[in-house]
Amino acid sequence: MKRLKVSNNVIRRLPRYLRKLDELTENGVSRISSFELGHQLGLTPSQIRQDFSCFGEFGQQGYGYNVPALRDQIAAILGMDRGFTAILIGVGNIGHALMDNFCFAEWGFRLAAAFDINPELIGTVFNGVPIYSMDDLEKFLAENKVDVAVLTVPKEAAISVTARLTGCGIDAIWNFTNLELTEPNSPTIVENIHFSDSLLSLSYYVAERKDEIAARAARAEKQ
Ligand code: NAD
Numbered sequence: 001m002k003r004l005k006v007s008n009n010v011i012r013r014l015p016r017y018l019r020k021l022d023e024l025t026e027n028g029v030s031r032i033s034s035f036e037l038g039h040q041l042g043l044t045p046s047q048i049r050q051d052f053s054c055f056g057e058f059g060q061q062g063y064g065y066n067v068p069a070l071r072d073q074i075a076a077i078l079g080m081d082r083g084f085t086a087i088l089i090g091v092g093n094i095g096h097a098l099m100d101n102f103c104f105a106e107w108g109f110r111l112a113a114a115f116d117i118n119p120e121l122i123g124t125v126f127n128g129v130p131i132y133s134m135d136d137l138e139k140f141l142a143e144n145k146v147d148v149a150v151l152t153v154p155k156e157a158a159i160s161v162t163a164r165l166t167g168c169g170i171d172a173i174w175n176f177t178n179l180e181l182t183e184p185n186s187p188t189i190v191e192n193i194h195f196s197d198s199l200l201s202l203s204y205y206v207a208e209r210k211d212e213i214a215a216r217a218a219r220a221e222k223q
Helices: 008-026 034-041 045-053 067-077 093-101 134-143 155-167 195-222
Strands: 084-089 109-116 129-133 149-152 172-175 188-193
Touching: 008 034, 008 045, 008 067, 034 045, 084 093, 084 134, 093 109, 129 134, 129 155, 134 155, 149 155, 155 172
Parallel strands: 084 109, 084 149, 109 129, 149 172, 172 188
Antiparallel strands: none
């Protein structure tokens, strides 16, 4: 597949396109213009065309985009067809919730195993996923092809577990520990997840709206 250097902003928009195209497919829509797609996503048609042009020509002048074909191409660009394998480390509140409610398979990932230090969890199977001792981590990684580790251990354990994972040459870490793990020269790709980031963006817009309403009310009172 042709891969040009694509900006982070474009990459961040691709999952949104995918969700929208899945929704359109479910509703029986097989073709859509960049104008309509932009309208539905709150983006301009030129923004849509510019984003897709990073990966080659998807649409046809006067025809628009073939929804299932575009969906499959975006899924392929995102690597969803590569059959990536993940493991999860730390089966507590968040780890357990992910294993219970997050469908890794829907996004192209197989959750092969989980690891913990809690003897009550070790040796059990949750939703078909075996939970192993951390003592077996290196052996498992040596014997199995694993692409991504989902990190849901307490903050205090994050650095040492990360060192073990990078020592084993893991490609990527999906980090939920609230500890920023990104290191400039590390070969390990890290995606830091902070639920609060999303809530604080929302908080900003709520505050902005309330300030506008208050300013309008103050102007009206003056008149
Ligand atoms: P938890 O205490 O319920 O679960 C942690 C699990 O990790 C436990 O099962 C524990 O036995 C296991 N563990 C401890 N040390 C370990 C080690 N060295 N190796 C392997 N397993 C180990 O914690 P939680 O509530 O699920 O939170 C998990 C992490 O998520 C914490 O770091 C917390 O700060 C963070 N967190 C993140 C967000 C977010 O926005 N991403 C929100 C809340 C909490």
